[in-house]
Amino acid sequence: MVQKTGKPGSEPKRRGRPRAYEPDVALGKALDLFRKGGFAATSLDDLSAATGMNRPSLYGAFGDKRELYIKSYQRYRDDARAALSEVFRSELSLRKRLERIYAVALDMYLSGEDGPKGCFTVLTAASDAVHDPAIRAMVIDALSELDKAFARCFRLAKDKGELPEAADPVALGQLGSATIHTIALRARAHVPRKELEAIVRNAVGVMCGTAAK
Amino acid sequence: MVQKTGKPGSEPKRRGRPRAYEPDVALGKALDLFRKGGFAATSLDDLSAATGMNRPSLYGAFGDKRELYIKSYQRYRDDARAALSEVFRSELSLRKRLERIYAVALDMYLSGEDGPKGCFTVLTAASDAVHDPAIRAMVIDALSELDKAFARCFRLAKDKGELPEAADPVALGQLGSATIHTIALRARAHVPRKELEAIVRNAVGVMCGTAAK
């Protein structure tokens, strides 16, 4: 008896002028700009041009500039988690798993239509965190999440006998994170992928206990 | 016969109104601001207030805002090199030397009247490098310089028998740098010193081949 509500099972037809943008797509564009430029150097005109939305529409859809920044960074974290959690949980050997983790990370950091932009957490939010406690809390959370994921990964490898009894998963986890941070930094500085891959190879070798020692 | 030139062996007396600032001190203040805020979020009003110099004086003494930024970053690098090169060259054992290196780095990254500011290279210049090739070149140079210093350190330790024949000084050097980068990042995010020291301890253990394996 609700035939008047539009398509079966869907929301009632929205009144008013239709939106000229997709929120998800617009947020992705904003994310790209903020990741590259940080908060202060990314103007509302920049965001307006990238999203195709005028200023009032940006405010209506996302709130003020700071709120848009926070939503963008949150979106980045969600995307990164989605990309990485599957690899962290895979059933590969430790070495293979680490290799995959870093390959995914390199893809992320070296992506960008106009050049590599590194990691939003390491190169953008951490810088902006100085001015904003809420952003700092998000950065701390991101750092902690990554440390834990690596530690879990090493603990699992230890349980499976891939690492010696004396191995410390927490310490190795920190090393795993440090390698992410250093390649993010270098990617931002346009260090070529070959060099980054060499750094990864060496670090994986150390973490698996088969090289550099 | 040059008695008229002022004090013996010194420059001739400078004509004109005396300066109300010390260039070195002013540059140090500018450095502090830029390190914390980066280029875009640090305004000339901020710099003016911190240095006690009005805008025309800033321009007269240091050039435009970008030139001041570059001079500030260069000054930071000179200071960092001065602080670290002595430790890199010390005659301590490998472990002790690494410990000292990271202690000096932690002091640097945790310094600041109003909180820790991390590393200018990692957290500020690397971010700003996206917009300016000259800054990027300086960042690349800084990264490379640190990699080399660490590799030299490990090569020396290998020559002295502190590391096994199979040890790769370049790979370990990268790890040494990665540890610097990760503590810089975490210091910026206000991770407590205790935690940073634990990360350093674990990393040093891995690099010396005595722990976490």
Add this chain to the structure above:
DNA sequence: GGAATTTATTGCGAAATGGTACAAAAAACA
């Protein structure tokens, strides 16, 4: 004492920035 030199001060201009009010447009509904 006056001229030359160097630096500080004041005020300003042009442009950029973040945010908002309001009118018009485009849809659903009665």
Add this chain to the structure above:
DNA sequence: TGTTTTTTGTACCATTTCGCAATAAATTCC
């Protein structure tokens, strides 16, 4: 057709930002 609702588009505002011209101040030199 008129009303209601939602979104777009335009114009505007107040403030900030960067850079600079002109003048005044403080020194040295002749």
